[in-house]
Amino acid sequence: MGTIMPAPAYAVISGAAFDIPVHPGPLPNVAGLTGPQITAVTRQYDTNLDEFTTFVSMQSDLRRQILSAVDHVYLTALKHPTIGYANVSPRQFLDHLTTKYGGVTSTDMEANRAKLATQWNPDEPVENLWERITEIRNVATAGGDPISDTATIELTLQGLAKCGVFDRAIQTWFDKPLAERTWVAFQDHFERAYENREREKTAKASGFACVPTHSANQPPPVVTPPTAPGANAGTNEDAKPNAQRRLVYNDTPLSYCWTHGLVRNASHTSATCTNRADGHDETATLFNRKGGCNEIRCGRSGKRPHSPNE
Template identity: 30%
Template sequence: MSSFVAIDHFAKATLTAIPPDEKPTYNSLKTIHQELNDNAMAINSTLGGGHYGHLRLVLPPIKYNDLPNTIPWVNPLHPGEAPVHGVAPTGPQITETNRVYAANETKFLIYRATETALKKQLIEAVPDTFIKTLKHDMYGYAQVTVIAMLNHLDRTYGTVGPQDLSDNMKRMTAEWSPTQPIEDLYNQVKDAQKFAADHDPITDKHAVRAAIDNLENSGVFTNAKEMEEQEFTHMERHFNAADKERRRILTTKEMGFANKAIEKSNTNTTPNVNPGHRSDANGDNMHGGCCIIRRRAGEKAVYRRPARQNNDENQPPPAQG
């Protein structure tokens, strides 16, 4: 088990790095949090209830314990250099002690490998300038946990200011195009709500109005204002149905245009065949040797007789000098 490499099982091999010339922001740190969460949960564990892998390594206890189906997480300890057997153990007792020892050792080694890999990813993703205050002169970051690093970054750089909130409102009201899935609009409004939740909450009514204004401005939902007083979920159901019908009508029209184009093309390229002649597969007349020339509608049919082929066997011998 000492060969276990946690990063081989991570959802993301490298985190989204913060550029060296930029300070961490709420949004850049949020992305790092999400990626670390995914990676930690990708490594299975029976600790903490067993439902969230090693998520506790990147999540403070208070947040972890708020998750459903969890129990308090206890960091595993190394079980020692070798199994400890009782006095005069029986064969089955020795086997069981060895099994428990191996299981505990494996649990500890996976825990340590996962923590080390997560820390390495975080150090590589954040310019050293912004975490160097945690660095020991002799041991570097060896004694610093991932959570300690994240807490430092969040407190120092992860605050949300007025400009962040203003930018968030712009993202919420960004123009939606009818060529996009309507779910894109719902998501941009919901994401803005989540962003502002702990800072300057956006009410559901405000969110509904923002979505409806966008739909009405798109030019395809002219009666959108009628849903302005509805709850967000009700509004979603209504416009999901309306958008589905809109797309069905568009598809039907497109199919109609395509069929008309095909019919027109077939009409303009109909072959004109002289009923007095029969043609073989190559278009050469079987009686009289005429070739049938295809014509466009309204043009006069043209026939030509193929040139007679020379046959040396049928030619008279050249005159003798």
């Protein structure tokens, strides 16, 4: 590592400075020394020579790898007209590339920041999400524009909302007092949501069906009923018999998915779902569920009122 890392960084990792091996020169004069002394001198000389030989060999291998991986148009400034790159060290290559082409622009920083809001695949371990976020924030910090916890939470919520399966967790997150919405609490909250979803998937795979979750204390979502055949003759909706009808809940557009049921995400339909269960039917709609999930993933579940006979 010492051959390519900046000296301060190497010292932090190793706890000592890196000394570049040098050729030990000719074998020392051992005239007048005893047998054991000659053995010790010779052994030390061989050790120093081996270290130097290994260092030169490693430099040569690293140089070859860099020249193989990087287009030479970016290295021409270091090329000698006679011996080419023979005397250019790996460290010199990297310093040149970093100085000449390693600058981070404001466009790069914005693109990096926007990655926080990209849709995450909920089938991946949630640890992958936290690792990706850490990498994005590290890049931002290295570029001199660190991303705050508040901004990280806001952008990550956008990405989670695009998944279409964490609507309830997102809602309950905003139910928390503002002072409790820290980055640590955010990770804990959505790790629990992820674990609950994994348990639901396991139960579903075992044969347990989805069930409705709205209660008598809260009206079900308002939907626009399907029209009679031919009522909208000539419209795009009639041209697509399996298209979703318009669904609205408290002025919020909803949609239906065969795997996930009724969700608060107008773009999450049976046809667009990216996290499908076995047997998923992409033509299913709320009015023709085709054996799909009956769960309502919006609003509050409330409590079931007790019957006088209970």
